[in-house]
Amino acid sequence: MRSILLHIYQDDGLEGRLQVALDLARRFDAHLTCLQAVNYEVAMPGDFYGAVVVEMLPHLREQAAKLREKLEQRLEHEDVRWDWVEETGLMDTRLLTHSALSDLVILGADAPGRREGSPSYLVGTLSIHGRTPMLVVPDHIKSFDCDKEAFVCWDGSAEASNALRAAVPMLQQARHVCLATVAENKSYDGADLPATQGAEYLSRHGIECEMVELPFENRPIAETLLSAALSRKSGYIVMGAYGRPRMLEGVFGGVTRKLLSGPELPLFVAH
Numbered sequence: 063m064r065s066i067l068l069h070i071y072q073d074d075g076l077e078g079r080l081q082v083a084l085d086l087a088r089r090f091d092a093h094l095t096c097l098q099a100v101n102y103e104v105a106m107p108g109d110f111y112g113a114v115v116v117e118m119l120p121h122l123r124e125q126a127a128k129l130r131e132k133l134e135q136r137l138e139h140e141d142v143r144w145d146w147v148e149e150t151g152l153m154d155t156r157l158l159t160h161s162a163l164s165d166l167v168i169l170g171a172d173a174p175g176r177r178e179g180s181p182s183y184l185v186g187t188l189s190i191h192g193r194t195p196m197l198v199v200p201d202h203i204k205s206f207d208c209d210k211e212a213f214v215c216w217d218g219s220a221e222a223s224n225a226l227r228a229a230v231p232m233l234q235q236a237r238h239v240c241l242a243t244v245a246e247n248k249s250y251d252g253a254d255l256p257a258t259q260g261a262e263y264l265s266r267h268g269i270e271c272e273m274v275e276l277p278f279e280n281r282p283i284a285e286t287l288l289s290a291a292l293s294r295k296s297g298y299i300v301m302g303a304y305g306r307p308r309m310l311e312g313v314f315g316g317v318t319r320k321l322l323s324g325p326e327l328p329l330f331v332a333h
Contacts, residue, residue, distance in 0.1 A: 063090045063231045067164035067194075069157060069184070070098040072129055075170040075201035080133070082199050082206040082328070083168050087142040089208050089235060094144040095164070096133065099156040100126045123150075154187040161194040165231075171200045171325050181322035185331065189303035195228040195332040197298075200325050208235035210297025213327075214271070215287050216241050218255035221302025225332040226260055229300045230267050232330065239264065239271040240294060244286055245278050284321045291327055298328040 068083040070076070087094045100122050130148060137144050149156050161167045169184055185198055212233050216222050233239050241264075243257050257273045264271050276286050291299050301321060321329060 063165040064092050065095065065164045065166075066090075066092050067095050067097055067157070067160055067167045069153070069167070069169050070096050070129070070133070071153070071170070072125070073170055073172060073201075075172060075199060075203075078201065078204040079168060079170050079199045080136075081204055082197070084140055084142055085206040086166070086168075086197075086208070087144075090231065092142075092165070094142055095160065096137075096144060096146045097156060097160050098126055098130060098146070098148045099153045100148070100150045101153050154184055157184065157188060158192050161188060161192050164194050167192075167194050167196045169196055169198055171198050171322070171329075185322060189331060189333045192333075195225070195330060198322065198325060198329040198331055200328065203328055206328065207297050208232065209237050211238040211240060211294060212236040212298060212300060212330075213287075213291040213294065213296035214239060214241045214260075214300040215302070216243050216257055216260050217302075218243075218257070218260070219302060221333060223255065223260070223302070225300050225302040225330065226263065228332040229330050230264075230269070232298075233264065233269050233300075234267065236297070239269055240274055240296065241271045242274045242276055242287060242290060244276045244283050288321065288326065296327065298330055299325075300330045303331050303333040 063086075066083055066087055068079065083094055086092065100119075126148065130146060134146060137146075147160065157167065157169075167188060169182065169188070171182060171185075182198070185196065188194070188196055212229070214226060214229070214233075216226070241257055241260055257275075261271050261273055274290070276290055279286055287299070299321070322331075
């Protein structure tokens with residue numbers, strides 16, 4: 063993992079997100095690209111001709127310039143290679159463009175305009191339309207310890223397999239890897255891969271893992287997985303993003319949507 067893309071946006075999670083990116087850049091000797099997109103798509107009621115938006119743009123650019131100056135002064139004293147990209151346009155479009163030559167995209171869990179109880183639309187867009195894995199960082203996370211246990215959500219699906227493959231560089235750094243499945247009442251029909259195959263794949267990369275089967279309980283599967291990860295004091299969760307390219311309001315499957323709606327641990331996500 064040599065190229066990390068960090069989304070720069072002034073929100074409550076920016077400082078923590080930056081520190082997570084710096085921690086990972088140091089661990090992997092990676093180059094950090096800070097992408098600051100000045101979003102010109104501002105909806106104003108009654109502003110049919112965009113006059114208010116035109117007036118707001120200079121203010122938005124001024125605020126962006128102040129943030130850039132502040133963070134660049136900080137980055138100059140950090141022991142990582144970095145560059146800064148500032149563009150005007152839709153955040154999701156800019157992130158998709160620059161993620162094409164990145165190994166990991168770091169985003170906040172709370173994107174601009176996110177509704178309570180819903181996943182970030184930025185995460186949804188990059189999950190479905192992008193090909194680069196993401197690390198979704200909750201606002202309260204202030205650092206990232208690669209040595210902590212990695213909690214991998216496994217159901218044998220193509221999405222889970224893609225996430226497992228994409229996470230290998232990070233899993234190789236973890237002191238312990240847990241491959242967790244939920245024992246649902248369904249028979250194996252050959253469509254999904256059993257946990258043993260996931261463990262065998264990891265072993266070929268020199269990664270030992272513990273296979274854990276969690277009991278199916280009378281609560282959402284996402285809650286069972288999150289509860290197990292928290293009780294084990296895992297550092298982050300690896301998960302496949304389940305969904306289809308349709309209206310972003312319902313883009314994710316149930317487990318993915320639940321975990322991404324106000325996550326308590328960093329989520330390594332791939333589709």
